Amino acid sequence: MTIRERIDASPMSPYQWLIIGLCTLLNALDGFDVLAMAFTANRVSADFALSGAQLGMLLSSGLLGMAAGSLLLAPFADAIGRRPMTILSSGLAAAGMLLSATAHSAAELGGWRFLTGLGVGGILACTNVIASEYSSKRWRGMSVAIYTAGYGLGATLGGMAAVGLQASFGWRSVFLFGGAITAAVCLLLVALLPESVDFLVSRRPAGALERLNRISRRIGQPVSAELPAGTAAAAGSRTAVRNQIATLFSARHRRVTVLVWAAFFTTMFGFYFANSWTPKLLVAAGMTESQGVVGGLMLTLGGTFGSLLFGALSTKWNARAVLLWFTVLSAVAMVVFISTASFMAVAFAAGVVVGMLINGCIAGLYTISPASYEAPIRSTGVGWALGVGRLGAIIAPLATGALLDASWTPVQLYLGVGAVLLVAAAAVWFLGGTSRTAAPADATQAGDAGADDAGAQGPTVGAGAAHRH
Template sequence: MNLRERIDTSPMSGYQWLIIALCVVLNALDGYDVLAMAFTAPGVGSEFHLDGGELGLLLSAGLMGMAAGSLLLAPFADLFGRRPLILLSVGLATAGMLLSATSGSATQLALWRVLTGLGVGGILACTTVIASEYASRRWRGLAIALYTAGYGIGATVGGLVAVTLQSSQGWRSVFLLGGVLTGVVLLLLAALLPESVQFLLTRQPRNALARVNTIATRIRQEPLTSLQGMADAARPTASNRVGDLFTAAHRRYTLLLWVAFFTLMFGFYFVNSWTPTLLVSAGLTEKQSVTVGIMLALGGTVGAILYGLLTSRWDSRRILIGFAVLSGVAMALFISATATLALAFAFGIAIGMLVNGCMAGLYTLAPSMYETQVRSTGVGWAIGIGRGGAILAPIAAGALLDAGWTAGTLYLAVGTLMLVCAACVALSRPRSATGVAVAAGV
């Protein structure tokens, strides 16, 4: 068997789990960044005298940067390697966080938020691929689930840190700490993160054999004697352009994946941004609605890990479809359940678990849809299109509420979108004959 097949079928080594842990930390940076901005928004708005619309644009700046990073930076990882792009992206995020702390105006802060988001978008496109490629077939679902759970961990820590720090040191200290922590992570990555084995085998950059064998030794695999023939067997006819995602072999799966990511991220960000406000309108007190919001976050962390554990025994695609269908049903019933507080808490936990489990599932599925040479491009663009849904969700929900929609109608509509996501996943199973990687082993 070749090295890729051995990684798929062998027990996971400590070094492989270390790589997964680094990816979890990188995703936690996303969570810290998003929640840090949300919690510091009142202080920022007060200092710069911003109205609601201006503050909303500032909150969206980071998400816009993330979308741009996923779309624009990801293709370079397929040309020059996952590791260099990750290091560059983390460097951009570090600079963006540190510069945010020095902002003298809302315009400057928005610019640095876009820069931070650009880095985070590039990180997410590559770390999803790295985590997937270094996990064995049996534990790939759990590895991606742990990676996904990193967002919730970073968000929780980011929120707690923001509340504590800004009360004594001001909102700038939150970004300063984030920049310092991101810089420390950059140093750890430079020392510990390897290049993608699959990239080295197929692209064969300078000293590829020596680099592959160093990695093979670390993951307790026999070294290779030659790379001859491996590049020719795997090299595609296209040349790492976005257009490669629309060749005959990829077109259908690319479009289905884009719709799945868009609908899922729309639902994810709708639930996380609007639930407390809509629950108040449905009759809960502000304190009760915040508690349900916490239930969503806690359920999300559990749900991502639960998804991963289930995939170690059963087909990951079917579990993802099940999670998506159940999340749609739960959303449709959610508002009617608020008549009983305990039931509202239970539904909050369930929705958080299911939606985050879906996110873990799509992150697991996406790399399996593409060969090595277009994998980061494919994943990056899918995440970037999904970020469009994330940006649109809060804006669309607000506009629909102004147009007279009720909370129950909104949740029913978003629940329907989750069913669309499930349908796209069901239709996106690649045909092995096309050369597209199958879900069982990227």
């Protein structure tokens, strides 16, 4: 058995769970970053005398940076390694947070927010893949669900920290705190984070066998006398990066790429619509302002458990099937939620369900997307999918505002978003027909057509292998 096959088949070791914990901690930085800016927005606006439009651009600069980081940095993770790009991206995020605390204008702060987002985008593209690759087949869905739950943890703790810090020391202290935490995590990565096993096998950098055997010993697996058979792929050059991006649109991968992108864009659209506009739309639907805020918190409460629920279900059933149900039920729950706004207790209960399901959808996409691409282009594929998803996150609030100006009612908006989520469900459904051909039997043969076993080369989807699709 290869090391990949042993990881898939064996129980999870403490070191593997440590790796999942590091990835979860990094994902929490995303949640902290988003909420830190939201909680400091009023004081930043007062300091810089910002208009509403200027504040909106400032809030969007971090999201734009995340999209750029996922699109631009992810291909380099497949060329030079997931570990160095994760560490580099963490350094960029730390620098962006620390420099944000020194800003003397909105334009300067927007630039540092973009730099922070650039680093976070690179982190997410790498850690999603690492968490998936170091999980066993049985526990992959749960591991990625725990990783996904880090966002909510970071958002909650980050929001609490932001409130306390800026009350005592001003808004700049929030970014200083975030930068210091990110820098400390970066040092942890240097000490503890290993390179991706699939990267070492497929790219074969200098010392690959020794590094693989060191990882094998740490996860309790036997060492190997030689690398698995295969042809090493070229790495570390601009040509390699260009080729990885082009490969996403090759005849072999084009259909997978379009479907994964459609699923990410529409799901992120629904996620950010619900989390950005729910309090205001509930007020428009008849609730008081305080009730609208509570309704928004119900979504957050449900989201805390949604990804973990997905992970638990994926240990018993195929992850793609679980994701399909979550997506369809999210669309239904959206309509039920807004339709029951006049019945407060029912609406709040429905809000918990909406938050749970839509966050479970994010966990599901994080679980199945690495399995859609073979090892040499996996970070590129996941990173570009995340980048496209971020575009959906940026467009959702803007489109909702425009439709409200065009006299759409809250019920019409939630119906529309429900329809968008059904598009995501259709994309997930059709992805079932691509899993067998999305990855070759040998991860090192990235360009070969005709390979037919996704399970032999790297992470497979959920509790069952991709051949069950």
